[in-house]
Amino acid sequence: MGYLFTILALCFALATAESPAVSKQYRSDYTYDKNTDSFYKMHTEQASTDRAHTTCQAEGARLMAPESEQDLALIHGMFKKFPDIGRLVLVDGNGAGHDEADEDEEPIINYGSGVGHDEADEDEKPIINLEGETDFDSRRKCEVVNREGQIESSICYFELPFICKVNAKDAPYNEECGTYSNDYVSKISLTGSCYRIARIKANWNEAYANCQAEGAHLAILNNEGEFEIVKGLIEKIPRSVEDWQFFVGVRAEEKKSPIIFKTVFNQTLEQVGYAPWDNNEPNNSFGIEYCVSLIRTTCKYNDTVCRNRYSYICEKERSV
CATH class of the missing domain: 3.10.100.10 (Mannose-Binding Protein A, subunit A)
Known part of the structure; x- marks a missing residue:
C-alpha cells in the first residue's frame, strides 16, 4: 500500500510540475x-x-x-x-x-x-x-x-x-552557435568556434563577465589559422579612432614578478603553443599593463591596462 501511495504521489507531482x-x-x-x-x-x-x-x-x-x-x-x-x-x-x-x-x-x-x-x-x-x-x-x-x-x-x-x-519571442536560439545572440559568426568548420565582436566598450573584467554570461569566453588565438579568422572579422568592423584595440582572454596576475600571461583557462601562452605578440610587446609600459588586447592594424597581442575600456571578442566553442 505504501508503495502504491508513493507512485501516486510521484504521478501527481509530475502532473502539477511547472512546464519546461x-x-x-x-x-x-x-x-x-x-x-x-x-x-x-x-x-x-x-x-x-x-x-x-x-x-x-x-x-x-x-x-x-x-x-x-x-x-x-x-x-x-x-x-x-x-x-x-x-x-x-x-x-x-x-x-x-x-x-x-x-x-x-x-x-x-x-x-x-x-x-x-x-x-x-x-x-x-x-x-x-x-x-x-x-x-x-x-x-x-x-x-x-x-x-x-x-x-x-x-x-x-x-x-x-x-x-x-x-x-522571449525576440531572443531566438542560434542552434549552430548555441547562443541567444545573432551577433555570433560561425567559423565552426574552421576553428570549432563562433565569435562575436562586442559593440560596446568595457574594461577587461567587465568583458570577461559579459562573455561568460553568454556561455562563451574571451577569445584566445590558438594557431595561425584562428589568427587569420579573427583578423578577418576585425577587418570588417567599421574604423573609427576609438576602435583600435579589442580585449582577448589573456592576462597576467598584477604586481607579481615575473609577469606570466595566462589564458582564461589558466594556461600559459607557452602551453597554448601560440603567442602572436606585436613588435616590442609585451613591454609592461609604466609597470601597469597586465591584460592583453589585439591591435586592429596587426591583430597581434599587446599588453595594456586592464581598466582601459575597449571592445572585446567573445568565443563560443562548439564541436567541429
Whole structure:
C-alpha cells in the first residue's frame, strides 16, 4: 500500500510540475518571468538614459518600458534585492503625466560631448562608444520608477541604475552557435568556434563577465589559422579612432614578478603553443599593463591596462 501511495504521489507531482517553458534561458545574468514571457536584468551601475539604451542594445535587449502592472511589480521586486542603489531606476518612456522625482535625489551628472553618430549600414554594426554619450538637455524628461513601483519623471541626464528587458519571442536560439545572440559568426568548420565582436566598450573584467554570461569566453588565438579568422572579422568592423584595440582572454596576475600571461583557462601562452605578440610587446609600459588586447592594424597581442575600456571578442566553442 505504501508503495502504491508513493507512485501516486510521484504521478501527481509530475502532473502539477511547472512546464519546461518556465525555465527559458537567455543570458545567465537575465531573469525569466513566465507571466510576461520576458527576460529582465537590473543594472546597478549608474548611467544616463542614452547610455542605458546602448548598454541594453549591446546585450540584445532594450531599456525596459513598463507595459503592465506585472512589469511594475517586477521592478518593485528587483529593488528588494538591491537595498543600496537608491530609490529610482531608469526605464523607457516619455515621462509625460508623471510626478517629478524628488529634488533631494542627487544622481551623478554626465557632461559628455553628446555628439551624434551617423546611421550604420545594416550589414556593418559599429562599436557603440559609450564614452561621452549624454542626455544633456535640462528640458528633456525621462521616465523613472521608484521603489514602490510607481512611475515618475526625471531629468534625462541624471545617471541612475536601469533595467534591460527582452521578450522571449525576440531572443531566438542560434542552434549552430548555441547562443541567444545573432551577433555570433560561425567559423565552426574552421576553428570549432563562433565569435562575436562586442559593440560596446568595457574594461577587461567587465568583458570577461559579459562573455561568460553568454556561455562563451574571451577569445584566445590558438594557431595561425584562428589568427587569420579573427583578423578577418576585425577587418570588417567599421574604423573609427576609438576602435583600435579589442580585449582577448589573456592576462597576467598584477604586481607579481615575473609577469606570466595566462589564458582564461589558466594556461600559459607557452602551453597554448601560440603567442602572436606585436613588435616590442609585451613591454609592461609604466609597470601597469597586465591584460592583453589585439591591435586592429596587426591583430597581434599587446599588453595594456586592464581598466582601459575597449571592445572585446567573445568565443563560443562548439564541436567541429
